[in-house]
Amino acid sequence: MNDKLIDATQPYSGYLRKPATQENVELTHVDKGTPCGEYLRRFWQPVAMSSELTDIPVAVDLLCEKLVLFRDKSGRLGLLDRHCSHRGTSLEFGLIREQGLQCCYHGWHYDVDGRILDIPGVPEGEDYRKTFCHGAYPVREFHGIVFAYLGPPEKIPEFPVYDFLAFPEQDLHPVRWDSPCNWLQVRENTQDSIHTSFLHTMFGVPQFGPWYYQLPVIQWTETPVGQVTVTTRDTHGRLYARVNEIILPNFARVPEGHSAGGDKSGSYMPSPRGRGMSLWVIPKDNVNCSMIGWFHFTPEQSPELRAWILKNTSLGQYEDRPLEERKRYPGDYDAWVSQGKISIQANEHLCKSDGAIALYRVQLRKGIRAVQEGKDPKGVVRGAHKPIQTYANNMFEAGNAGKQEDDAKQKMLFDFGQRAMKRTLDCEFDVSGNSTETKAAGD
Numbered sequence: 252m253n254d255k256l257i258d259a260t261q262p263y264s265g266y267l268r269k270p271a272t273q274e275n276v277e278l279t280h281v282d283k284g285t286p287c288g289e290y291l292r293r294f295w296q297p298v299a300m301s302s303e304l305t306d307i308p309v310a311v312d313l314l315c316e317k318l319v320l321f322r323d324k325s326g327r328l329g330l331l332d333r334h335c336s337h338r339g340t341s342l343e344f345g346l347i348r349e350q351g352l353q354c355c356y357h358g359w360h361y362d363v364d365g366r367i368l369d370i371p372g373v374p375e376g377e378d379y380r381k382t383f384c385h386g387a388y389p390v391r392e393f394h395g396i397v398f399a400y401l402g403p404p405e406k407i408p409e410f411p412v413y414d415f416l417a418f419p420e421q422d423l424h425p426v427r428w429d430s431p432c433n434w435l436q437v438r439e440n441t442q443d444s445i446h447t448s449f450l451h452t453m454f455g456v457p458q459f460g461p462w463y464y465q466l467p468v469i470q471w472t473e474t475p476v477g478q479v480t481v482t483t484r485d486t487h488g489r490l491y492a493r494v495n496e497i498i499l500p501n502f503a504r505v506p507e508g509h510s511a512g513g514d515k516s517g518s519y520m521p522s523p524r525g526r527g528m529s530l531w532v533i534p535k536d537n538v539n540c541s542m543i544g545w546f547h548f549t550p551e552q553s554p555e556l557r558a559w560i561l562k563n564t565s566l567g568q569y570e571d572r573p574l575e576e577r578k579r580y581p582g583d584y585d586a587w588v589s590q591g592k593i594s595i596q597a598n599e600h601l602c603k604s605d606g607a608i609a610l611y612r613v614q615l616r617k618g619i620r621a622v623q624e625g626k627d628p629k630g631v632v633r634g635a636h637k638p639i640q641t642y643a644n645n646m647f648e649a650g651n652a653g654k655q656e657d658d659a660k661q662k663m664l665f666d667f668g669q670r671a672m673k674r675t676l677d678c679e680f681d682v683s684g685n686s687t688e689t690k691a692a693g694d
């Protein structure tokens with residue numbers, strides 16, 4: 252219990268409460284030079300979806316920096332400081348050229364790497380062309396998403412290749428949702444796995460299967476790349492474990508949840524590991540962030556089913572509906588944005604089901620310390636590497652917890668969760684992404 256709230260021990264004690272007003276600066280502020288800002292800058296981060304790039308530049312806010320993203324007429328991507336080095340006009344009004352971008356005000360012409368190609372009207376030798384470069388960052392485009400590295404040039408890592416990107420016949424569908432609040436409260440929603448039963452089932456628009464009316468048994472553990480949260484429930488007389496994953500520092504994979512025990516009609520159908528979502532939460536600044544990533548579809552999913560999944564899963568992820576409707580049927584966006592511009596952790600009262608969130612904060616602090624000590628934090632990739640093992644999956648086992656008394660049911664689900672967690676860490680699932688069927692212990 253936070254001692255600042257210790258006076259509030261009686262009913263009607265609103266006046267006596269002394270809530271903290273200071274956010275957790277270490278984990279929430281991301282300006283250049285801040286602990287978490289420097290940590291996040293050691294990784295390739297998503298900037299925008301490729302579909303956002305047209306024939307005009309795009310203003311981008313990223314990690315408290317004001318930038319401009321564009322594709323020049325020769326097809327190369329550039330991510331430049333937004334304000335022109337001459338007199339500060341925004342390069343979002345710049346003209347895209349065969350090579351680079353030209354400022355609209357007096358024509359300074361920049362290449363995608365920040366080199367100054369031309370300063371019109373000033374004789375060569377009298378201009379700045381060779382004396383400095385405009386600010387620029389390296390950019391990569393990958394499966395419809397543009398990524399950038401904003402850290403120290405000498406620390407640039409390899410672009411990470413994850414195992415799920417090699418799953419056969421997988422369609423990656425890029426998505427982006429923005430929220431006007433700090434990045435951490437949005438990211439922590441993934442580890443807050445009990446909220447699927449409340450916000451997404453009993454209170455809001457039901458977005459998962461009928462088994463989500465049960466409160467799950469929740470367990471969590473570290474993995475070589477981050478952590479997993481294992482939630483176990485009984486579905487149609489089978490045990491079901493949903494394994495959500497955090498890949499440090501700000502990336503998450505969630506297996507398909509709504510049809511894990513069946514399609515919309517509720518019939519049983521194992522959900523391939525290749526389905527679900529992979530989403531980064533990337534700060535624009537300290538009080539705004541974006542979720543950017545992919546839906547993963549597999550060939551047997553019809554266009555109609557994909558459209559239904561996109562609509563159903565997107566619901567409530569951004570300011571998508573009128574306020575009154577959102578109050579009657581709130582979604583994730585309403586939960587995390589209403590926590591405040593930057594949620595004050597010192598005023599929280601975390602309980603047992605929040606253990607994965609507490610673990611995540613510990614892991615973030617470890618990553619921050621590693622950077623401060625001059626080391627590579629967990630997850631940074633150097634040199635040629637095999638596809639990085641990830642752990643999100645759906646797991647099933649024979650068993651009918653629903654027929655048990657409460658205590659026995661909890662134990663059955665807990666024990667299954669223990670087995671599911673071990674199998675997850677041992678990668679005892681189909682690593683090709685095709686199937687998640689596993690045999691019951693002793694089968």
Ligand code: FES
Pocket residue numbers: 335336337338339340354355356357358359
């Ligand atoms: S302000 Fe951009 S060229 Fe002058």
Ligand SMILES: [Fe+2]
Pocket residue numbers: 440446447450451583
């Ligand atoms: Fe949610």
